Amino acid sequence: MHSITAFRLGLVCCLCLVAAVIATAQELESDESPPVEASTDGLSPALAKQLGQLIERDWQDRPEWAEMLVALLKGRGMRLGEGWFQRSQSLYDWLWLSSEFDGDLNGRIEPQELPENRVLGKFVRRLDADRDGTITLRDLSGQSSGPAAMMAGQLFYQWDRDSNGKISKEEISAFFENADADDQGFLTPDDLRRAFAPPPVVAAAEPEPQPTPAYWLQMLLSGQLGSMTKGPGLGEPAPDFDLLTFDGERRVKLSSFRGKKPVVLIFGSFT
Structure with a gap:
């Protein structure tokens, strides 16, 4: 008990030290680039990695924000x-599906166990x-593998030109026209080999310097x-909020949609 308390006190001191290092670093202006790895200001990558490994090893029941802290430090x-x-989580996993349809509990959902509703059965x-x-x-x-899965993935990548997760007849036609370079009205094995050939290898550019651990910690x-606050778990209600529409x-x-229609929240990405 005493060792756990001592560790957590030490951890708090470490975090305070990290915060102090960040606070003493020069603040970033909105139009400035982040400090890169070559910078000697703030927390060095080597020291940050050691601190991350220490927290990861000794703080086993760390909350979500501490997981992010460890990842940033390392x-x-x-x-x-x-x-x-x-990876995302879902309420509708195999346990849910089998409880709904696997009537004989043999671990397999067989044709006679599927719903009579044609639409539901189809899905x-x-x-x-x-x-x-x-x-x-x-x-x-979701662990499909083998030649068929590889071929399906390659075909889908080539045909889904707008990256919307669907292949339309127009996209297949566009692929055919591009692959039929000689306007013969048909495709040969050579046409397909050229269509699926990887693009020419371009000389790799110098990798851009990455932001320092101190920069990421400052952002965190x-x-x-x-957020440092724990979010809702699977099946728990989302925190309510209200925002202006795009046109203002x-x-x-958010709560005004509860029980009326599905709501999809799309958050910003780092791409």
């Missing part, structure tokens, strides 16, 4: 799977990723890189 803060950049059948006539956990795992502590003519309150 220089891994903007990658998928690090900090709070985790449920689309979950049968391996087309074996039944739906299992593997169909929902100032609320510009997420009215205000929209």
Whole structure:
């Protein structure tokens, strides 16, 4: 008990030190570029990494904001799977699906267990990723592999020109016209090889310097890189808010849509 308390006191001191280092660094103006790795101001990358490893090792029950802190200190803060950049969660997983449709509890949803409603049944059948006539956990795992999956991914990348997650007849026609360079009205294996050939290799440019750990920490502590407050969990209500519409003519309150229609919240990205 005493060791845990001592660690947490030490952790608080470390965080205070980090905050002090950031506070003494020169404040960034809105039109200035962030400090880069070559900079010697503030917290050095080596010291930041050591501090991140210390927190990661000794603070096992750390909250979400501390996960982000560790990721930033270790220089891994903007990658998928690090900090709070985790994969999405859903209430409608295999446990939910099997509880709804797997009547004999054998781990497989079979044709006779599907709903009689044609529309609903059609959507449920689309979950049968391996087309074996039944739906299992593997169909929902999203871990499709093998030649067929690779070919499907390549075709979809080539055909979905507007990147909307759908392939239209017009997009397939546009691909055909581009691949049929000689206007023959048909495609040969050579045409397809050229169409699917990777683009010419361009000489790699010098990688741009990355912002320093002190810069990312400043963004975190100032609320510009997420919130220090824990957000709602899966299935919990979202915090209410109201905002002006894009045209500025009215205000929209999130709770006003509850029970009426689905709401999708799209947050800013770093791309």
